[in-house]
Every structure is written in C-alpha cells, then in structure tokens.
Amino acid sequence: MPSSKKAALGFIFITLLVDTIGFGIIIPVMPKLIEQLIHGNLSDASRWGGWLTFAFAIMQFLCAPVLGNLSDRYGRRPVLLFSLFGFGLDYLLLTVAPNISWLFIGRIIAGITGASFTTAAAYIADISSHEDRAKNFGMIGAAFGLGFIIGPVIGGLLGSVGPRVPFMAAAILTLLNWLYGYFVLPESLGKEQRRSFSWKRANPVGSLLHLRKYPALSGLIISLMLVYIAVHSVQSTWAFFNMEKFGWDEKMVGISLGIVGLLVGLVQGGLIRIVNPRLGNEKSIYVGLALYAIGLLLFAFASQSWMMLVFLIPYCLGGIGGPALQAVISNHVPSNEQGELQGALTSMMSATTIIGPPLMTNLFAYFTGKTAPVYFPGAPFLLGAIMMMVSTVLVYRMFKAEKTDVWR
Secondary structure, eight states, rough: OHHHHHHHHHHHHHHHHHHHHHHHHHHHTTHHHHHHHTTTTTHHHHHHHHHHHHHHHHHHHHHHHHHHHHHHOHHHHHHHHHHHHHHHHHHHHHHHHHHHHHHHHHHHHHHHOOOOHHHHHHHEEEEOOOOHHHHHHHHHEEEHHHHHHHHHHHHHHHHTTTTTTTHHHHHHHHHHHHHHHHHHHHOOOOGEEEEEEEETTTTTTHHHHHHGGGGGHHHHHHHHHHHHHHHHHHHHTTHHHHHHHHHHOOOHHHHHHHHHHHHHIIIIIIIEEEEHHHHHHHHHHHHHHHHHHHHHHHTTOOSSSSHHHHHHHHHHHHGGGHHHHHHHHHTOOOGGGGHHHHHHHHHHHHHHHHHHHHHHHHHHHHHSSOOSOOTTTTTHHHHHHHHHHHHHHHHHHHHHHHHHOHHH
C-alpha cells in the first residue's frame, strides 16, 4: 500500500478514535450537568437526557443520508471536516451552556453534522483494494471499541474536577482533530468518480421502507428491532440508575462504562469467532438473547452496587446473539440485494435510537418520581428483559415455521 494511503488510513483511524473518545467523555457527566441546568433531581434530569438523545438521533437519521450523498457529489474530505467541526461546536456549546436550551441546540448541530462514521467508511472503501477492504473496515470497529473504553474513563476522572471540564476536553480534542485533517487529509474520491446529488437516494424513510420487500423475514426484522430498543435500557439509563440507586459519582460511572467497552470488545472481537462456528446461528441467537434477558433482569433487581459490575458479564455475553440474528436475515436475501438490505437495517437501527432513549428515560423518571405507585428505578431494565423474551419467541416461531415449510 502506498505511504499516502497508509497515512490517510492512519488519519481516519485517529479521527474515529478521537470522535468516539469525545462522545464517551461526556456520558458520565451528562446527568449532573442536566441536573444543574434544570435545577431539578436525577429523576427529572433523566427525562431531559432522553429527549436530548432523541434530538440528536432524529437529526442524524434525517441528515446522515444527505451528507452521504453530498460526499458522493463533492468528495469525502469536505463532509468529514464539516462533521468534525460540527461536533467540536456542539462540545463548545455544552461547555458554556447557561440553560437546557443550549444543550438542545448543541445536540441538534451534532446530529446534523454527525456523519463522521458513514463518511469515514466511504473514505476507507475509496482507498482500499478488494483484498484489503474487510481488514481496513475492521479499523472502524477497533476505533469505536477502543474509544469507548478510553472516553468514559477519562470523562469520569475529569468529571470529578467539574461537570463541564470533560466537555471542554472533548471540544479541544475534536477541534484539534479538525485542524489536523484540514492540513493533512487528502481527498479520496476523484472528480471523475463523483455523481450528481439525488434527493431520492438521500431519503432515510425510503431506505427504511425497503424492508417491506421481505415479508417472510418480518418476524426476524421485528425481533432485531426489539433487541436494538431493549439495549437502550442500559445505554440511556445506566448513569442515571446507578447515581440514583447506589450513589455513584462520575468517576465510578466512567470506570463502569470502560469495563462495558472492554467486555463488549472481547465478546465482539474474539468470543463470537469461537462460539458462533460451534453453536451455529440459531443456537447463538437463543443463547445470546437469553443472556441479555438474564443480565437485564439482574440489573433491574440488583440490591448492591458491586452487583452491577458482576452482572455486566452475562449482559455483555448476550452480544453473541445480535450478529447471528443479522447473519440469518442476510442469508435469506440474494447477494445482489445485500447492499439495499444492509442500508435498510442501518436505517432501522437509527430509527430505534429515536424511540429507545425517550422511552427508557421517561420510564425511569416515572418510577423514580414522587407520583410513582412504587419506587422502582430498575423498570427500564425489566422492560428491556421482556423485549428480549418477546424477541426470542418471534425468532423461535420463524425457525419453527421454516422447518415445517410453512414459509420459504
């Protein structure tokens, strides 16, 4: 590989790593910052946190396909730099935010410009040979995994200094990355390879509607959707739950999320390669969904702080189920429709990010609020466990129907 391509790949890896670290840095301190700005308690803050994630997710859902198409028209470099600058501006706004409205403005800007992973994937595809493409795409997962181990730990440590310090660190990191890219990053898409912009191709809802082409897979697709929504019970309420129930500070939340990142990396990067070939896809799905459900139930009824760290083990081991479920769906679709299917599944995953956070945080807020019929901060985890169980039933019915030739 020419040295210029190696340098470009190195920059892309650093970009994605810094991007993920910046994202991870702010997670442990977000609850306390929201609490400060709304002059409320953690229960109230969790509800606002869910709607902030909703604002980011819906803008990203609408704008990511537009930015992807713009990168096909004008090149990867300007879109990637635009994305990095937008994230840097978001973190600056979060650093100086005098009220909750500023947080929404920042999250909306980040959602509009948040196409760094999509554009980076297109950049890697541009500069990779067919033989190297899979290996180079692996860098995206590696950067995300490493960033999500480092980011929350740094955020937790900086958060003990002050709730706004991690946002300042994230802003500095991201804007330095933007400056580095501005002076160093070459364009990967030649002018002769570019195509005209198409609003039709940039329609996220259109991509989602492609799933209607596969009615026989409806049970498996709904099952995958339920899994994506269920995991938001952890992603959206972990910090709020542990601060509320066990009195964790930002440092402890950051360390715990670093452990999550490490466990997920070990499962996704290593264990799946050993377990899946031995169990096969069907058993991997059942075992994975069962472990997810067990982990969520244990979280819901945990009575001691240390239990949350121990119960991460079965929950993270549940990660063997998702890729197996995606593989089964993919195996039922012809090779010339794979791109369309994966695009539609990505749109579906983005849509669940719009639904999951407000659902789970509002449930947490309700069962920790003054009007709750019973105090139960673990309610989102219980709902997540139920969703995993329903998902398992749907998968079982689809496999059973397939084996008895009810559908093909």
